Amino acid sequence: MDSKVPKLLIIGFDGLDYEIFSRRSKLGLTVHPLFAPVPVTGPSWTSIYTGDSVSTHQVRNVFGLKYRKRYSNIDSLQKAIWLGRQFFRFIRRRKMQSLSATPADTPSKYIWQSLSDAGVQMKIVAMPITCPVKEVNGVWVGGFPVVKRQRWYWPEDIAPQIPDDYYEQADIIQWFMDPESDSHRKWKRQFRQMSFEEITEKTTRNAIKLADFFSSLPCATVEAVQFSFVDRIGHGFGISGKYEQFCYELVVKIIQKLVDARKPESTMVISDHGFAGDDHTDYGCLALGGEIADRVGLSPGYTPSVLDIAPTLAGYFGCEHPCEGNDLTAGGSYSTRSSDSDEAEKAKIVENLKNLGYF
Numbered sequence: 001m002d003s004k005v006p007k008l009l010i011i012g013f014d015g016l017d018y019e020i021f022s023r024r025s026k027l028g029l030t031v032h033p034l035f036a037p038v039p040v041t042g043p044s045w046t047s048i049y050t051g052d053s054v055s056t057h058q059v060r061n062v063f064g065l066k067y068r069k070r071y072s073n074i075d076s077l078q079k080a081i082w083l084g085r086q087f088f089r090f091i092r093r094r095k096m097q098s099l100s101a102t103p104a105d106t107p108s109k110y111i112w113q114s115l116s117d118a119g120v121q122m123k124i125v126a127m128p129i130t131c132p133v134k135e136v137n138g139v140w141v142g143g144f145p146v147v148k149r150q151r152w153y154w155p156e157d158i159a160p161q162i163p164d165d166y167y168e169q170a171d172i173i174q175w176f177m178d179p180e181s182d183s184h185r186k187w188k189r190q191f192r193q194m195s196f197e198e199i200t201e202k203t204t205r206n207a208i209k210l211a212d213f214f215s216s217l218p219c220a221t222v223e224a225v226q227f228s229f230v231d232r233i234g235h236g237f238g239i240s241g242k243y244e245q246f247c248y249e250l251v252v253k254i255i256q257k258l259v260d261a262r263k264p265e266s267t268m269v270i271s272d273h274g275f276a277g278d279d280h281t282d283y284g285c286l287a288l289g290g291e292i293a294d295r296v297g298l299s300p301g302y303t304p305s306v307l308d309i310a311p312t313l314a315g316y317f318g319c320e321h322p323c324e325g326n327d328l329t330a331g332g333s334y335s336t337r338s339s340d341s342d343e344a345e346k347a348k349i350v351e352n353l354k355n356l357g358y359f
């Protein structure tokens, strides 16, 4: 039996809103707002992992994907099948699909690589936009979109431990579609046909299974896991009334369950943006418990941003991670970078998402 406990447990929630979480969670964590200059899933999580702005890390797609325009690496049979499908979509006046999408790559360095290089043991499960996974000092099971055609877990020999329904546990969207090849509209239409009872039962069951799978993997110094139901339920039904109550009660239950199971020295709850009513908000959460809550000192008037997470983790573990954000453990007086480029990025991305029917 391994009696070690993690030094830091990171629990991510896509779309966990600062205002709602501060009002509804009574967990004894110190809750700060976490500003998301581009409050969109793919770009914002990538800022969390790299500490860089969207203009620098260049991941702009909501799912963190890049659509292929050239088909040179696809064999001719696959291309013929695709052309046939598009023909039938065309005569039924359906929107054309791209032949395939591929995970966007970034020139920025992930914090997981910096921590691994420094010898810190990692366990990363279901963090969004992390497929294909790379070699890491520990275990890494990729998060939404789970791209099964490429390497989505590390090391190879953990395959038997990954549950058969991990794909469904990792994200509600994956109950309905392959995010790499289907359109955004498909999952929302089918999701909205489910009853409140069906949704809450299946969401709870999958979130608990994911938490149990995460806890069953060997202990590491840094352990990170993410749940995306707040954002997905928000996109289907909005975050208010019974949906808000369900989501935030489940958030609290999952945090308590994981803290009880893992007994970490420090806990960090993070999100990529908020979600209130029918829209994303600019303020996600940075909630801290244990030793790290005392180590993070915020100068008056400074609001931490998604760019500050990676350098703060580097600071907490005493390793190097060059990026644009601030190390919140350094105790300095921080300045916020100019937001002109962020505003331009945000406008462009939101316009794109509206065209896709995402909002």
Ligand SMILES: [Zn+2]
Pocket: 014, 015, 040, 041, 042, 231, 272, 273
């Ligand atoms: Zn999101």
